[in-house]
Amino acid sequence: MSVVNELADILRQRSVSSVFQPIVDLDSNTIVAYEALTRGPAGVLHRPDALFDAARSAGRLAELDELCRITAVATAIKAQVFAPLTLFVNVEPEILDTTRLDEMVQLARDSPRALQLVLELTERALATRPAQLLATVSRLRTAGWRIALDDVGADDMSLAFMPLLQPDIVKLDLSLVQKRPDAAVAEIMNAVNAYAESTGALLLAEGIESDKHLMMARALGAQLGQGWKFGRPSQSTSQALPVGAIVFPSAPPPAAIRSPFNCLPTGTQLRVSAKPLLIEISKSLERQAMRFGGAGMVVSTFQQAKHFTAFTSKRYRSLVDRGGFVAAIGEGLSREPIPGLRGADLANDDPVRTEWDIVVLAPHFSAALLARDLGDKGPDQARRFEFALTYDRATVIAAAQSLLSRVLPADWVEPGFTPAIEVAAETKSADGTGTAAAPPASPASTQLVQPDGAVAFLDPLTGLLNRSRFQTLLESALLQAQMTDGGLAIVHFEIDKFSTINTEYGHLAADVVLQTIAQRLTKRFRRTDLIARLGDDEFVVLLAGLDLDNAAAEAQQVADGCVDGLQQPITTQRGLISTTINIGVSCYPADGNNFDALTQAADQRKHSDSN
Secondary structure, eight states, X not given: OOHHHHHHHHHHHTOOEEEEEEEEETTTTEEXXXXXXXXOSSSTTOSHHHHHHHHHHHTOHHHHHHHHHHHHHHHHHHTTOOTTSEEEEEOOGGGTTTSOOHHHHHHHHHOGGGOEEEEEEEHHHHHHOHHHHHHHXXXXXXXXXXXXXXXXXXXXXXXXXXXXXXXXXXXXXXXHHHSOOOHHHHHHHHHHHHHHHHHOOEEEEOOOOSHHHHHHHHHTTOSEEESTTTOOOBSSOOOSXXXXXXXXXXXXXXXXXXXXXXXXXXXXXXXXXXHHHHHHHHHHHHHHHHTTGGGOEEEEEEXXXXXXXXXXXXXXXXXXXXXXXXEEEEETOOSOSSTTOEEEOOOTTOGGGGEEEEEEEETTEEEEEEEEEOOOOSOGGGOEEEEEEEOOHHHHHHHHHHHHTTOOOXXXXXXXXXXXXXXXTOSSOTTOTTTSOOOOOOXXXXXXXXXXXXXXXXXXXXXXXXXXXHHHHHHHHHHHHHHHTOEXXXXXXXXXXXXXXXXXXXXXXXXXXHHHHHHHHHHHSOTTSEEEXXXXXXXXXXXXXEOTTTHHHHHHHHHHHTHHHHTSOEEETTEEEOOOEEEXXXXXXXXXXXXXXXXXHHHHHHHHHHO
């Protein structure tokens, strides 16, 4: 069997599993958390790296990532990983701009006995898609998640992004614990300890396998540890040590919607200068940034692309070559003005359009020139700006967050993206997925393109959820029902003798029938009911949040109430077409606790009722 086919079988059968590795408080020698790690079935895709590489190549990374996350939480609940314990789960950075976060938010809100969740992210996530990551973190913090920055020390850039992400836990890469100390280790130790001291964040050392490693972890400042010394990944929780609790720092407040200039504290003394002085200040800050190599960040604004001149381009080539993350923002700038430079366009009404900003951020350095155009109409070099030059770290971080919320990934293709801070305040995703069904529309308007090019989650003919997406959401809803002692049901619809319609009227008329049934279902069900096209002539609706004892009766009443409306004749170019709709209902827990059991039970009742 090919790897592609094996992956398809794994996703269809949902045959991934989760194992747990303990995380220990090094002072009290108690187990305070577990990290959930994914395993595939026995075979070439058993290891998580092989499994995720296959999904990435096949364009199914988002699907696998969501399945693994839901499986991790479900397995943790069965294993009783409850407070005071905490559960660490991972997310692949590539899918942050397309993954459906509603399930993650709801898992935290509805989890039993305060299941405590930590989401692990890597610097790759912020480096590749900063706006999406900042939006994700803000929303998940509101829902109660905590944030860990993983693999710190494996790449210098993680040190630059650390204050922007504001993680509650910093996970030190195992190489820091296991390798011989050198100048690079000392630099990383200085940076993470400075961050921890200023924020209260906890340091967690990975890869502790021996007493020597433990000694090194403590010397690096780690309060938490993880590694084979404390336990290998296992399907069950460990009984070797007593249980304790992580004392998290206070969660940072949500970022406000501000431009960089408006991040200046009230009462900041402003100066006024023409353009030449600001040019020289900017060059000086750029030279400062080069000192920090890969651990430094530079984000600048240029008002309009015409101000990113050939001379500026030459300077920024040097910054890209010698620095870490470098971005340039301005109206008309492309996503990559020069190789390696992250670019971002500005709308005419964006307040940053009137600003001149340059932010430099490194582990032990922060500076920003924040200026606003006074609107002079004379020669360009004579234009005046009011400005402040600040070294206040909190102000510089806020300005950097503001600018990065405008930097989209180079492969971003979905229109209508809302800046990160505004996304954080939303309760629904723009396309209505999560707990609401996407409305029928033309394929061109409903297809969401993943970064890897895969069409995401929607049936191209009807605009409804497709079978794969419905299965994932059903499994998530089942998990919610188990956690809240609630009920749910599915209603299965089938167009009777659809093949005859296709034969007699043609496939174009048959498509109109399918689209019309989809539209009628959407109008008759609530936005909180999930509607999907399950097969060629089959549709299914998920009714969640039902009373456990009355789920079957309530679902049947809903099904009976929509029969007549669905069976009204349909107008096509070939004339009126009459249809008969067969309906079957199944419910949790009476008919099963998984997708296959519930759909099979509903299908059997549908056929028995039609005979």
